[in-house]
Amino acid sequence: xxxxxxxxxxxxxxxxxxxxxxxxxxxxxxxxxxxxxxxxxxxxxxxxxxxxxxxxxxxxxxxxxxxxxxxxxxxxxxxxxxxxxxxxxxxxxxxxxxxxxxxxxxxxxxxxxxxxxxxx
Numbered sequence: 001x002x003x004x005x006x007x008x009x010x011x012x013x014x015x016x017x018x019x020x021x022x023x024x025x026x027x028x029x030x031x032x033x034x035x036x037x038x039x040x041x042x043x044x045x046x047x048x049x050x051x052x053x054x055x056x057x058x059x060x061x062x063x064x065x066x067x068x069x070x071x072x073x074x075x076x077x078x079x080x081x082x083x084x085x086x087x088x089x090x091x092x093x094x095x096x097x098x099x100x101x102x103x104x105x106x107x108x109x110x111x112x113x114x115x116x117x118x119x120x
Contacts, residue, residue: 005041006030009095010082016096022086025093029055029083038083049088056082 008028009015015026029038035053043050058080066072087093 005033005037007038007041007045007083009093011095018084019093019096023089023092024084024086025095027083027085029081031079031081033081033083035083038085042085046093048091048093050085051088052086054084056084058082 006029010026010028018024018026027038027042033055035055038055039050039053042048042053060076060079062074062076064072064074
């Protein structure tokens with residue numbers, strides 16, 4: 001059952017920093033998930049070794065919007081459950097992998113032009 005658990009990665013600057021610094025990845029998980037089921041689901045879906053799992057319940061916030069004509073309406077955001085999953089050193093997930101571009105940097109272009117002028 002754990003392999004079919006919906007794991008939605010949270011992709012932000014903060015979670016990128018956590019993945020680089022501490023090999024910790026953040027997922028949104030269903031409300032009925034617990035640490036054991038999340039650990040088994042991540043291990044099964046991504047073939048990695050899970051060291052630790054911490055779970056946080058983020059409560060909903062009341063939000064107000066204004067309709068056409070200036071009439072306010074009340075609403076609220078959804079509750080979210082986040083799982084912070086620490087992986088074994090050396091294991092990684094490919095959410096934040098950056099492909100290197102083959103373009104040379106501007107400084108390299110300027111240095112090449114300068115070298116060409118000096119040789120002429």
